Amino acid sequence: GIGMGMTAPVSITAFPAEDGSLQQKVKVSLRIPSQFQANPPCPSDESIKIEERQGMTIYSTQFGGYAKEMDYMNYAAKLKSALGSEAAYHKDFYFCNGYDPPMKPYGRRNEVWFVKE
Secondary structure (H helix, E strand, O other): OOOOOOOOOEEEEEEEOOOOOEEEEEEEEEOOOHHHHOOOOOOOOOOOOOOOOOOOOEEEEEEOOOOOHHHHHHHHHHHHHHHOOOOOEOOOOEEEEEOOOOOOOOOOOEEEEEEEO
16 A cells, blocks of 8 residues: 555566577566665565565676567677676576666666676
8 A cells, every 4th residue: 555656677587498588487576665675565466575685796788778578688698698608697597677667768778687606
């Protein structure tokens, strides 16, 4: 019953298949605003869970525009290529992050994150 507004980034955990395409299972995460973090309201929908994301080191790439699934896949492939075989990161998932509201037409920010092992 408490409105918290939208926060950024909206973070989608993507689970790539062997061919680089994304599996149909995704996890969408929203940041709880600072004033609610100490005591977040309980979700009324049992499919919504509150979890604490631990600190992490990431490898990241940024791009603009209205990001679609294919954009995230392409930038994930570019980031993978740029890192080469020496970088140790989780290969079973990555984060697709969007920072802007849908009505912002220009200067949009999107990122792909690989989590360092």
